[in-house]
Amino acid sequence: MKLKDIVRNIKGLVYPDLCMFCHRDMPMEGHPFCLRCKVYLPLTDHFDNSENEVLKHLWGRIIVQHAAALFYFDSRGRVKEMMHRLKYKGYRSIAIEVGKMAGSAYLTSNLFHKPDVIIPVPQHKSRHRSRGYNQSAIFGEAVSEVIGVPMREDLLIKTSTTPSQTKKSRIERVENVLGTIEVVSINELVNQHVLIVDDVITTGATIESCAKAMEKIPGLKVSVLLMAIAKG
Ligand SMILES: [Zn+2]
Numbered sequence: 691m692k693l694k695d696i697v698r699n700i701k702g703l704v705y706p707d708l709c710m711f712c713h714r715d716m717p718m719e720g721h722p723f724c725l726r727c728k729v730y731l732p733l734t735d736h737f738d739n740s741e742n743e744v745l746k747h748l749w750g751r752i753i754v755q756h757a758a759a760l761f762y763f764d765s766r767g768r769v770k771e772m773m774h775r776l777k778y779k780g781y782r783s784i785a786i787e788v789g790k791m792a793g794s795a796y797l798t799s800n801l802f803h804k805p806d807v808i809i810p811v812p813q814h815k816s817r818h819r820s821r822g823y824n825q826s827a828i829f830g831e832a833v834s835e836v837i838g839v840p841m842r843e844d845l846l847i848k849t850s851t852t853p854s855q856t857k858k859s860r861i862e863r864v865e866n867v868l869g870t871i872e873v874v875s876i877n878e879l880v881n882q883h884v885l886i887v888d889d890v891i892t893t894g895a896t897i898e899s900c901a902k903a904m905e906k907i908p909g910l911k912v913s914v915l916l917m918a919i920a921k922g
Contacts, residue, residue: 709722709723709724709727710722710723710771710772710775710781711723711724711727711768711771712724712726712727715727720783720786721783721787722772722775722781722783722784722787723787727768731761731764731768731769732761732762732763732764732768732769733760733761733762733795734758734759734760734761734762734919736757736758736759736760737758737795737796737798737799737801737802738799738800738801739801740756740801742757742758742759743759743919743920743921743922744757744758744759744891744914744916744919745757746922747891747894747919748894748897748898748914751894751898752897752898752901752902752905752912753901753912754901754912754913754914755802755803755883755911755912755913756799756801756802756803756913756914757913757914757915757916758792758795758796758799758802758914758915758916759891759915759916759917759918759919760788760791760792760795760915760916760917760918761788761917761918761919762918762919762920762921763918763919763920763921769918772784772788772918773889773890773917773918776825776889777821777825777889780822782823782825782828785825785826785828785829785832785889785917786828786829786831786832787832788829788832788917789828789829789830789831789832789833789835789836790832790833790835790836792829792832792833792915792917793832793833793834793835793836793837794836796833796836796837796915797836797837802913803883803913804837804839804883805839805882805883805884805885805913806839806882806883806884807839807840807841807842807845807879807882807883807884807885808830808833808834808839808840808841808842808884808885808887809830809841809842809843809845809846809884809885809886809887809900810824810826810827810829810830810841810843810886810887810888811826811846811886811887811888811896811897811900812824812843812846812847812848812871812900813826813827813848814848814849814870824843825889826887826888826889827841827843829887829888829889829917830843830887833885833887833915839885842878844874844875845873845874845875845878845879846871846872846873846874846900846903846904847871847872847874848870848871848872849870849871849872870899871899871900871903872903873903873904873907876907879904879907879910880907880908880909880910881908881909881910882907882909882910882911883910883911883912883913884904884910884911884912884913885912885913885914885915886900886901886912886913886914886915887914887915887916888914888916888917889916889917889918890916890917890918890919891914891916891918891919892920897914
């Protein structure tokens with residue numbers, strides 16, 4: 691046994707990694723929550739609903755083939771807790787688990803058509819440096835593995851840090867985010883069906899700005915996949 695494994699075993703005895711929700715059962719190794727809690731997470735019906743909340747958010751703003759979120763934010767706050775831990779506490783395993791679940795839902799959906807490429811919503815370099823990872827890219831990578839479609843993190847980039855948006859109106863936010871996202875290689879996206887992936891949709895401004903950055907590319911189609919959305 692390697693020293694690393696011995697240390698992990700000892701750590702496991704003293705501080706077993708308990709399920710983040712029930713704090714009782716132990717999840718399978720590398721998983722953030724146990725199987726029992728997983729069953730009760732608030733799934734949406736978006737993968738088989740052509741009038742779902744994500745689509746309604748984007749209506750009249752961008753043209754999408756299909757769009758879906760895997761989870762609703764529930765009143766018990768479990769999905770909120772997941773998103774918080776993923777964004778601020780370094781729990782990458784959450785994005786992997788949610789990505790695998792979303793990928794599986796995608797495969798059984800009658801509405802989604804397989805995209806050619808998955809593109810995560812880009813993060814500015816400074817944000818990436820401070821957090822150490824882009825949670826949307828980890829999510830996208832897990833989806834990519836399940837549905838067998840490559841993910842490209844280098845095709846869309848964010849070129850300047852968006853100032854704090856919390857006090858601004860929705861219109862300003864769109865303008866604010868627009869123009870900061872750039873397509874790196876237009877040629878590679880001609881006639882491609884792009885699946886944009888992100889963690890949470892609030893106003894939809896980020897997704898809109900990604901799609902708008904690509905909208906002049908000939909033959910380009912866009913679909914959207916998210917981890918979670920508030921119930922409308
Ligand atoms: Zn549990």
